[in-house]
Amino acid sequence: MDLLEVFALDELSHGLANLSMFPYFEMAHYIVSIMALREQPGAQDVSRVSPIACWFSSMLYCFGGAVLSGIMLAEPPVAPLSNSTSVLLASVTWYLVFYCPMDLVYCCAALWPLRLLLSAMKEVTRTWKVLGGVTQAHGKYKDGLLVMIAIGWARGAGGGLISNFEQLVRGVWKPETNELLKMSYPTKITLIGAVLFALQQTHYLPLKKHHLMLIYTIFTVANKSRMMLTGSSTSPFTSIESAIYKTLFAGHSPYAVLTGEITPSCIENVASNRKSTSSSSVKESKQNGSAEQRAANGESSSLKDKEE
Amino acid sequence: MDLLEVFALDELSHGLANLSMFPYFEMAHYIVSIMALREQPGAQDVSRVSPIACWFSSMLYCFGGAVLSGIMLAEPPVAPLSNSTSVLLASVTWYLVFYCPMDLVYCCAALWPLRLLLSAMKEVTRTWKVLGGVTQAHGKYKDGLLVMIAIGWARGAGGGLISNFEQLVRGVWKPETNELLKMSYPTKITLIGAVLFALQQTHYLPLKKHHLMLIYTIFTVANKSRMMLTGSSTSPFTSIESAIYKTLFAGHSPYAVLTGEITPSCIENVASNRKSTSSSSVKESKQNGSAEQRAANGESSSLKDKEE
Amino acid sequence: MDLLEVFALDELSHGLANLSMFPYFEMAHYIVSIMALREQPGAQDVSRVSPIACWFSSMLYCFGGAVLSGIMLAEPPVAPLSNSTSVLLASVTWYLVFYCPMDLVYCCAALWPLRLLLSAMKEVTRTWKVLGGVTQAHGKYKDGLLVMIAIGWARGAGGGLISNFEQLVRGVWKPETNELLKMSYPTKITLIGAVLFALQQTHYLPLKKHHLMLIYTIFTVANKSRMMLTGSSTSPFTSIESAIYKTLFAGHSPYAVLTGEITPSCIENVASNRKSTSSSSVKESKQNGSAEQRAANGESSSLKDKEE
Numbered sequence: 001m002d003l004l005e006v007f008a009l010d011e012l013s014h015g016l017a018n019l020s021m022f023p024y025f026e027m028a029h030y031i032v033s034i035m036a037l038r039e040q041p042g043a044q045d046v047s048r049v050s051p052i053a054c055w056f057s058s059m060l061y062c063f064g065g066a067v068l069s070g071i072m073l074a075e076p077p078v079a080p081l082s083n084s085t086s087v088l089l090a091s092v093t094w095y096l097v098f099y100c101p102m103d104l105v106y107c108c109a110a111l112w113p114l115r116l117l118l119s120a121m122k123e124v125t126r127t128w129k130v131l132g133g134v135t136q137a138h139g140k141y142k143d144g145l146l147v148m149i150a151i152g153w154a155r156g157a158g159g160g161l162i163s164n165f166e167q168l169v170r171g172v173w174k175p176e177t178n179e180l181l182k183m184s185y186p187t188k189i190t191l192i193g194a195v196l197f198a199l200q201q202t203h204y205l206p207l208k209k210h211h212l213m214l215i216y217t218i219f220t221v222a223n224k225s226r227m228m229l230t231g232s233s234t235s236p237f238t239s240i241e242s243a244i245y246k247t248l249f250a251g252h253s254p255y256a257v258l259t260g261e262i263t264p265s266c267i268e269n270v271a272s273n274r275k276s277t278s279s280s281s282v283k284e285s286k287q288n289g290s291a292e293q294r295a296a297n298g299e300s301s302s303l304k305d306k307e308e
Numbered sequence: 309m310d311l312l313e314v315f316a317l318d319e320l321s322h323g324l325a326n327l328s329m330f331p332y333f334e335m336a337h338y339i340v341s342i343m344a345l346r347e348q349p350g351a352q353d354v355s356r357v358s359p360i361a362c363w364f365s366s367m368l369y370c371f372g373g374a375v376l377s378g379i380m381l382a383e384p385p386v387a388p389l390s391n392s393t394s395v396l397l398a399s400v401t402w403y404l405v406f407y408c409p410m411d412l413v414y415c416c417a418a419l420w421p422l423r424l425l426l427s428a429m430k431e432v433t434r435t436w437k438v439l440g441g442v443t444q445a446h447g448k449y450k451d452g453l454l455v456m457i458a459i460g461w462a463r464g465a466g467g468g469l470i471s472n473f474e475q476l477v478r479g480v481w482k483p484e485t486n487e488l489l490k491m492s493y494p495t496k497i498t499l500i501g502a503v504l505f506a507l508q509q510t511h512y513l514p515l516k517k518h519h520l521m522l523i524y525t526i527f528t529v530a531n532k533s534r535m536m537l538t539g540s541s542t543s544p545f546t547s548i549e550s551a552i553y554k555t556l557f558a559g560h561s562p563y564a565v566l567t568g569e570i571t572p573s574c575i576e577n578v579a580s581n582r583k584s585t586s587s588s589s590v591k592e593s594k595q596n597g598s599a600e601q602r603a604a605n606g607e608s609s610s611l612k613d614k615e616e
Numbered sequence: 617m618d619l620l621e622v623f624a625l626d627e628l629s630h631g632l633a634n635l636s637m638f639p640y641f642e643m644a645h646y647i648v649s650i651m652a653l654r655e656q657p658g659a660q661d662v663s664r665v666s667p668i669a670c671w672f673s674s675m676l677y678c679f680g681g682a683v684l685s686g687i688m689l690a691e692p693p694v695a696p697l698s699n700s701t702s703v704l705l706a707s708v709t710w711y712l713v714f715y716c717p718m719d720l721v722y723c724c725a726a727l728w729p730l731r732l733l734l735s736a737m738k739e740v741t742r743t744w745k746v747l748g749g750v751t752q753a754h755g756k757y758k759d760g761l762l763v764m765i766a767i768g769w770a771r772g773a774g775g776g777l778i779s780n781f782e783q784l785v786r787g788v789w790k791p792e793t794n795e796l797l798k799m800s801y802p803t804k805i806t807l808i809g810a811v812l813f814a815l816q817q818t819h820y821l822p823l824k825k826h827h828l829m830l831i832y833t834i835f836t837v838a839n840k841s842r843m844m845l846t847g848s849s850t851s852p853f854t855s856i857e858s859a860i861y862k863t864l865f866a867g868h869s870p871y872a873v874l875t876g877e878i879t880p881s882c883i884e885n886v887a888s889n890r891k892s893t894s895s896s897s898v899k900e901s902k903q904n905g906s907a908e909q910r911a912a913n914g915e916s917s918s919l920k921d922k923e924e
Binding site: 379380381382445448449452453454455458459472481483484485486488489490491553556557 | 662663664665666667668669672686690691692693694697698700703711715784785786787788789
């Protein structure tokens with residue numbers, strides 16, 4: 001990457017690649033994640049009714065990615081618990097965010113300049129988590145590109161992908177909505193990251209690892225900051241997405257079918273499918289899904305909430 | 309098996325045993341499975357709202373058995389993703405069935421002579437999947453007959469057994485019904501197959517493997533074709549089942565208890581159990597369960613649907 | 617432990633440690649667990665509608681701990697099936713409890729002197745299960761204290777912790793309540809046991825293993841018998857719990873917040889959280905949770921039920 005070297009970003013990228021996530025960035029990740037949990041409807045009642053369920057829920061917010069990727073690779077999902085230091089750090093954070101006298105910790109961290117900083121630091125950890133997942137998968141499946149993408153995605157956006165089951169711990173069950181039906185911004189950006197790092201790992205992408213880390217980190221941090229400052233929840237991919245969608249998935253619309261060039265049997269099927277139970281729930285998820293899911297993957301959304 | 313040799317079926321059985329499932333039979337399995345998904349209520353709406361959820365759901369229909377048996381044996385459930393060719397084939401099928409312009413692919417495949425052929429070919433793959441599961445389990449648990457049956461069953465009927473969670477991906481949640489509460493024909497036939505192949509593996513069944521494969525395959529294919537042609541959903545085991553049920557499980561009916569030879573405490577229990585929440589839902593599942601579950605395990609049921 | 621030796625309990629503790637759970641104590645565990653299942657609302661209807669779902673549910677009651685700890689340590693959850701003798705024993709118990717002519721077995725076992733004995737014997741198996749889990753975890757994670765606690769807990773109280781999914785097998789779905797939101801007595805006592813045995817394993821607790829086994833077993837058995845005889849469901853930890861709760865988790869109550877020493881933004885959050893969907897469901901679980909959960913972890917509660 002001569003371009004990068006011209007701008008003397010090579011040292012910077014090396015410096016970033018050697019940056020240690022522990023303890024400061026890890027800490028920021030825990031604080032932002034647990035604050036996002038606390039802002040979930042009903043989370044505070046759960047913290048009163050059952051501190052243990054609340055603690056377990058918080059751990060899923062903090063270590064959900066490791067748990068999910070562990071299950072997917074048949075490695076012990078309890079492994080995160082074996083890292084006592086991280087668990088202790090996360091538990092202290094959980095306690096301070098939920099039960100601190102006068103609620104000082106939450107209120108300070110919720111002040112937006114600090115929250116902006118913490119969220120930006122959390123975004124940095126995303127790069128390390130996705131890369132970690134891709135490397136872990138590469139160790140087991142040498143040329144399993146799809147596996148690398150899946151594990152990298154799971155590791156980076158685990159908290160969101162298992163949100164249905166995390167909610168179940170708190171006695172909430174929203175089957176009509178999940179991260180696959182209505183992807184939130186962090187899930188999308190993590191998926192893109194997983195694809196990029198998997199391509200880099202398999203040398204389809206002609207980039208040095210530390211350069212990609214720098215580029216991806218800058219992009220995520222900049223984008224997250226923009227969204228928090230402008231309070232807009234519009235992802236930068238909306239245009240690309242709709243373009244892809246129109247090209248690939250709008251080819252045959254059920255209404256086109258009704259113009260009737262094709263066999264009646266077919267129309268019956270489509271028609272019978274249109275008046276269906278889950279269609280309504282899916283539409284419903286379009287409305288209420290986005291809000292609770294944006295938060296559901298360890299993302300701060302209080303600034304946006306204020307706008308809405 | 310002299311009887312078989314008399315009829316010179318030995319070569320035939322050898323030929324069948326050496327038959328390769330890839331690509332044609334695999335392909336048929338993918339097409340029939342994904343068409344069954346598309347015929348689920350609301351599946352088409354999901355395919356519009358979120359192609360990714362739709363793709364993931366389709367993969368669970370195609371590789372559900374491998375995923376489930378992987379989890380049960382603590383082997384990576386992402387393993388199917390590492391077989392790029394199969395995933396690519398399944399993904400292309402998924403795209404063509406759901407998004408093909410003018411819906412041509414679905415409508416052609418839905419024409420019943422073709423569908424009959426495809427369903428018959430899919431039945432053939434069942435033999436290989438069940439046998440694969442039994443062999444896999446035998447490798448880990450030498451004399452674990454029950455484990456072999458469980459894994460063979462899971463591998464062969466996985467899509468159906470995990471249907472609750474597959475539906476959850478699409479935002480549908482039907483807790484009141486599952487494949488264990490109301491077994492569909494394919495689940496039953498797979499269970500029988502798993503028992504037979506497990507008995508053969510442990511030499512309790514005095515049959516050569518390739519002979520059993522021939523007999524089981526012929527039975528499943530013939531039976532499936534009969535059901536599609538006659539449009540009847542009556543399984544051939546109904547009489548045997550009801551006989552077994554009457555002998556073993558109707559011994560003590562709650563009404564017999566009320567004749568009161570036994571302690572009141574007992575009647576209380578039974579009575580309190582009778583007016584229960586889940587009883588209603590179970591009865592409900594009797595009504596709506598059969599239809600959506602027959603489809604829920606990658607089986608074509610459009611012909612039957614027309615009858616009903 | 618000179619104190620114990622003074623009372624010549626050393627031999628006794630050695631004798632207990634060498635006691636074999638199979639077959640009598642195992643048997644008692646199966647009987648009590650399956651009777652608890654049968655006393656679940658709707659369980660009898662399920663046993664009529666689908667013996668297989670009923671059998672699977674019973675196995676989860678009997679082997680739930682092994683299944684859960686297996687999943688958590690990435691060991692095959694089907695492993696319990698490989699122990700044919702135990703499965704056979706449990707299956708015979710299941711058949712006799714649910715389908716015995718004239719319902720003789722259930723009615724005899726429900727007579728309270730016998731039930732008291734069986735429940736006491738079941739409590740003894742708890743010690744062995746918790747210890748087994750802790751040892752199993754210690755083999756994988758030498759100094760993972762938290763992992764040992766988690767696995768010991770899962771192994772000892774597995775049936776209760778997975779109750780949501782066990783119920784799903786029977787077509788029942790109660791998301792608003794689970795063992796973490798509203799812990800039942802057996803789950804609590806198992807958690808305490810797991811902590812003690814994990815501390816002993818890591819030598820933080822200066823006790824010989826067989827002494828701890830004796831003390832813990834006596835405590836659980838005595839306590840269980842007391843609860844069944846007095847028919848009271850009050851756990852002996854209520855006072856300690858409320859003390860801990862008051863000290864640690866009542867520090868900042870949402871009402872204290874409203875006195876308004878802190879930033880408005882904060883009050884908004886708390887307020888918005890208070891009027892929430894899941895809060896209601898959580899409160900609901902406070903009411904109906906305790907009853908169905910006390911039973912949901914393989915515990916006899918018929919005597920208590922009579923009191924209530």
